């Protein structure tokens with residue numbers, strides 16, 4: 433994975449919310465080694481939703497029949 437800002441290498445990292453918005457919430461994310469940009473899973477998901485909603489629909493729709501059957 434590469435950084436969208438500087439094309440640098442991004443490494444997987446646990447990102448913890450230390451500002452107390454929610455009690456010690458840690459999420460998997462990526463940090464750029466060059467510019468320090470942080471991307472967490474929620475941001476990635478939001479980007480996918482806005483830029484490729486049709487693609488996301490194709491990815492999620494195969495799961496729906498199983499949910500209905502259960």
Ligand SMILES: [Zn+2]
Pocket residue numbers: 435436437438439440464465466467468469
């Ligand atoms: Zn970067």
